[in-house]
Amino acid sequence: MKEATLKEIAEKLGISITTVSKALKDYPDVSLKTKDAVISLAKKLNYSPNSFAVNLRTKESKTIGLIIPEIVHHFFSNVINGIVAEAEKNGYLVIILQSNESLELEKKQVALLINKRVDGIIISLSNESNDDSHLKEIIARKIPFVQFDKIAKLIHSSKVVINDQIAARNAVQHLIDNGYRKIAHIRGPLNPQNAIDRFIGYKKALEMNNIPFDASLVYTCEKVTFQEGIDFAKQIMADHSDVEGIFAITDLVAVGVLSYFNDIGIKIPEQVAVIGFSNWFMSQVLTPKLSTVDQPSHEMGVTSFKLLLEEMNCHKKEIHFTPRTIELETKVIARESTFKKK
Amino acid sequence: MKEATLKEIAEKLGISITTVSKALKDYPDVSLKTKDAVISLAKKLNYSPNSFAVNLRTKESKTIGLIIPEIVHHFFSNVINGIVAEAEKNGYLVIILQSNESLELEKKQVALLINKRVDGIIISLSNESNDDSHLKEIIARKIPFVQFDKIAKLIHSSKVVINDQIAARNAVQHLIDNGYRKIAHIRGPLNPQNAIDRFIGYKKALEMNNIPFDASLVYTCEKVTFQEGIDFAKQIMADHSDVEGIFAITDLVAVGVLSYFNDIGIKIPEQVAVIGFSNWFMSQVLTPKLSTVDQPSHEMGVTSFKLLLEEMNCHKKEIHFTPRTIELETKVIARESTFKKK
DNA sequence: TATCAAATCGAAAACGTTTTCGGTATTTCG
DNA sequence: CGAAATACCGAAAACGTTTTCGATTTGATA
Incomplete structure (x- = not known):
């Protein structure tokens, strides 16, 4: 048969x-x-x-490629979900690759996808990505291309982002509004644009409230892990025993902080308030419940695919497409870890 | 150019x-x-x-399909990770589809993958899957095929599983060993094999310890969500205020239980002990830290792909392949939520 | 009846690769 | 020197589809 x-x-x-x-x-x-x-x-x-024959004849595969730094990650798995769902709705399948935050792997994977002749590529950059050549290659080959979240600002492609500066500023402002003034920041690595922007947002919030910026209150994650949250919490208490609040680059790190404080008996928020970023699921079930910034991850995926689809359709009809940047809304979610100071 | x-x-x-x-x-x-x-x-x-031409000529695409019920899920995202990594190592790409626990979608997606002529398919069934025809179709077409975790026992394909009966029995035994005897079980839906097996394991543990089985202590999830954990916790306390322990089908549900008990001031494990299943990341950062059963999710992904690869290689060389079932080890992880009763 | 339009069909090229099989040209050896 | 072996190359078929363009037939109209 x-x-x-x-x-x-x-x-x-x-x-x-x-x-x-x-x-x-x-x-x-x-x-x-x-x-x-x-x-x-x-x-x-x-x-x-026979789809192989159809692909060859029509020069398209109805398949797109997606590269993200980590699959096991609340934010990214939500984005994947959005992309896969929206793609399927439009007759596209999604090949998923994980860069493991490695630039080298990311480059290889881009080459792989180009080679496979996917109809489009969606990417969120690894932390190491300070080299753009592989992204330029995508553009040079006129492959429809969307960046999201961790983007290369200078690459002329469509982008789906949040305003990390304002989101971070709001998070820190929330701490200040609730009576915390000596605030430490556990930031992300030096390269990724969103780590930079969140750091700038942190500084701006201080500035707007006439709180002098103190570089020694800023700690830089290398891998952005739970363990780093624990380690930096310890370090912060050693360096600044009078710290009042901590703003962490992401919930995972904030949860590390919480975990350490819980273990050694530091009361949150009475002694130190903590706010994270991205609204991971677990944040709402911790004790105390973690305040954070909600980021529309699923919507980010959906929007990314929609943008890509637009470009793919133009590409097929050989009409010009002008890349767009879409900025999605965020909002501070106030929970127990930042209750108002009495 | x-x-x-x-x-x-x-x-x-x-x-x-x-x-x-x-x-x-x-x-x-x-x-x-x-x-x-x-x-x-x-x-x-x-x-x-040109990979389209190569595909057509060689009749293979070096691409496999993966269907899972949910992407945003600690266990499944870990499996994805394992599969994608192992596949890439061997020159294969992975198309991921999410069935959303819907049989109808799952069928459509299987058809989609067959149509795309993927070289192999890996699947974990949706809870609704009491109909096998789409799986039989895969077999009939001689497409290399591996099932993992939520499997159809009667379909003759390779399988990667844990021994849910024994794992569940051990979890309940752990509660009993620590002094809890009146134990409720929040089980999964009626269809999936692993929900059935875990329920059987629960019963066996009781039996082995001469604890009479009480059907009113068993609660059945429909969607296996956090919210159901909350709801059933409330219900359990209403039905059996003297319950001593709860064994939940998965950590997500157990966390719902914890969350409810924390909110209304029921002490864990002093008043009620709780154990989950699957060892989700968040379980170790909760208060109290949740006891659970560790399931080697990443390894499950890797093993699934390895089995599939073997079959794909046989398929290419037209030599016969006999499906195998691989059972991976689990172990109870004792944490605060099941501390020994004094 | 001659003319033209509409309806219906098919030949053939094209997509780019892989692989079989046979054909030269060259070398080797008795 | 002739025959056999070796080294190197290419024609052509095949994978299965899509689409252009022309051919044929049919029916309608003047």
């Missing part, structure tokens, strides 16, 4: 391959009688077009 | 397409001189074979 082909149907019906193909695609120049015969035989033989 | 092809290289070098192809694949019947010329020109033109 082999796969049915156009040729087979044509032979059984004593007509040409051309006519069979046209009948199945409802061309107007095939008689109703022939159409019916073809369609019913096709159904009987369980015919489905 | 177009894509370089074999034809182009052949013309520029004044040789045949055949020779170019052979030179690039290091066939022995091409002279060193020609090989060098071809290879260097290919590099110069940035040639890479």
Whole structure:
């Protein structure tokens, strides 16, 4: 029992391959009688077009590539979810690759996807990405391309982001509004744009409230892990025992801080208030419940795909597409870890 | 600037397409001189074979399909991670689809993947899956196929699982060993094999300790969510205020229980002990830290792909492959939520 | 009846690769 | 020197589809 082909149907019906193909695609120049015969035989033989041949002929695969730093990550898995769902709705499949925060891998994976001739690429950069050449290659090959969250500002592609500066500023302002003034920041690595922007947002909030910036209150994560949260919490208490609040680059790190403070008996928020970023699921079930900044991760995925789809459609019709940047809304979620100071 | 092809290289070098192809694949019947010329020109033109044409010719795409119920899920995202990593190591890409626990979607997606002519399929069934026809279709088409975690026992394919019965029995035994005897079970839906097995394990543990089974202590999740954990916790306390322990089908549900108990001031484990399943990341950062059963999720992904690869290799060489079932080890992780009763 | 339009069909090229098989040209050896 | 072995190359088929363009038939109209 082999796969049915156009040729087979044509032979059984004593007509040409051309006519069979046209009948199945409802061309107007095939008689109703022939159409019916073809369609019913096709159904009987369980015919489905060989996608390899279709790909070759049409030069598209209805498949896109997605590269993210980490799959096991509340934010990213939500984005994946959004992209995969929206893609499927539009007849596209998604190949997922994980760069593991390694520039080298990321480059290889871009090459892999180009090689596979995916119809488009969506990417969120690894922390190491200070080299743009692979992204430029995507553009040079005119492959539809969208960046999200961790982007290269200078690469001229569509982008889906939040305003990290303002979001971070709001988070720190929230701490200040609730009576905390000596605030430490556990920031992300030096390269990624969003770590930089959140750091700038932190500084701006201080500035707007006439709180002098103290560089010794800033701690820099290398890997942005739970363990780093624990380690920096310890370090902060050693360096600044009078610290009042901590703003962490992401919930995972903030949870490390919480965990350490809980273990050694530091009261949150009475002694130190903590706010994270990204609104991971676990943040709402911790004790105390962690305040954070909500980031529309699922929507980010959906929007990214929609933008990519637009560009892919233009690409197919060979009409020009002008990359757009879409900024999604965030909002501070106040929970127990930042209750108002009495 | 177009894509370089074999034809182009052949013309520029004044040789045949055949020779170019052979030179690039290091066939022995091409002279060193020609090989060098071809290879260097290919590099110069940035040639890479058109994968659409290669697919069509070789009848394989070096791509596999993966269908899981949920992407945003600690266990599944870890499995994805394992599969994607192992696949990439072996030159395969992974298309990911999410069935959203819907049988209908799952069927559609299987059809989609068959249509795409992926080289193999890995699947973890949705809770609704009491219909096997789409899986039988995969087998009938001789597409290499591996099931993991939520499997259909009767489908003759390779499988990667844990022993849910024993794992659950151990979890409940752990509660009993620590002095808890009146134990409720929040089970999963009625269909999935692993929910059934874990329920059987629960019963066996009771039996082995001469604790009479009480059906009213068993609560059945529909969606296996955090919220259901909260709701059932409330219900359990209403039905059996003297309950001593709770074994939940998965950590997410157990965390719901914890969350509710924390909110209304029920002490864990002093008043009620709680144990979950799967060892989600958040379980170790909660207060109290949640006891659970560790399930080697990443390894499950890696093993699934390895099995699939074996079958794909056999398939290519047209040698027979006998499906295997691999059972991975689990272990109870004792944390604060099940501390020994005094 | 001659003419023209509409309806229906098919030949053939094209997509780019892989591989079989046979054909030269060159070398080796008796 | 002739025959056999070896080294090197290319023609062509095949994978299965899509689409252009021209051919044929049919029916309608003047």
